[in-house]
Amino acid sequence: MSQDLREVFKKEREDTNPGLKPGHKKRFQERLEKQFPQQRHSWILPLKIAASIIIALGIGSYFLTKNSVEMTPPSRTVNQNTTVEGNNTISLGDLTPGLKKMEQYYVTNINYELSKIEISSENKTMVDGFMQQLGILNAEYVKLNTELNSVGPNDKTITALIKNLQLRLQLLQDLKKKLNYLKTVPHETLKTSSM
Template sequence: MKKDLDTIFKELEGSFDVHETPSGHQSRFLEKLSTSQEDTKKGISWWKSLSIAATIALLFAVGYSQLRPNAQKADLASVSSEMKQTQSFFTGTIAEELKTLKSFEAPETKKLVDDAMQQIAILEQEYETLKVDLVESGNDKRVIYAMITNFKNRIDLLQQVIQTIETITNFKSNENEITI
């Protein structure tokens, strides 16, 4: 490889430009450099303001689509009278279970109750999405089934938490008893 480079340099020996640069070259170069930087700064500020405006427009579009007040929603009651009864049963059961859960609220179970309430809130948000899906799908049976499953999941969650709290309180009361 070294021999190849040596031979290449020997072949090109007289063809390199070794002349001095013309006078004033440096000043012309610096002048062109400063004007190109100014043009670039103007272009950047224009693009910067355009990108900010585009970002704001995008945020408004996303916000409007998420919070649109005209979004059609329908719950199980709008499907049929049987589904209205089903929804009534589930909402009544959930309300009773929530009442029972809140009656157990004590310092030692507060974290468990708070966590359960967060999980219920997540399931309620999913149900709101399912309401929109029900309208968009034209009362598709899969969406109806998902709505019923959502109700069941909320009831199951509440019952499990209540059972856990009852176990904890029973354990604590038994712990304080004297065994013979």
């Protein structure tokens, strides 16, 4: 009875679990392959998935941009080449390359500021007032351009044209500041009243 229990269990396992016959593993693999053949990895399924994702994104972006285009207010741009009747008209930019760069700078910034204006029911009257002032300045610019064509280039007209562009840009920047102020004021009054 002085046998080691480990040895007893080891012998018992060997007796109950006889070894596998030679070639058993190979035969088992062959049977598995017959019943469950390996499927070739096809690139068609991933391509179908990628194509459906691309189509879904395309359709989604189409509808998003369609809705955003419908929601944007009509664009307002400043015409750089405001001309007077006649074939031989000149503008501020036609005089010198420096003046052309300056005119392009102001017109580009004016158009940019116009494109960033968000019109809502709360600020519509303010925006309309500023747009009327901008229209007056634009009409004055046309008159100055007419004077430039009829009288010819002189310092007074050139300075007035540049000042007009500066005033229009400043007017739009002031409008932007007031609109930003109006956006923050209701939020601040709500925060202070809730405390």
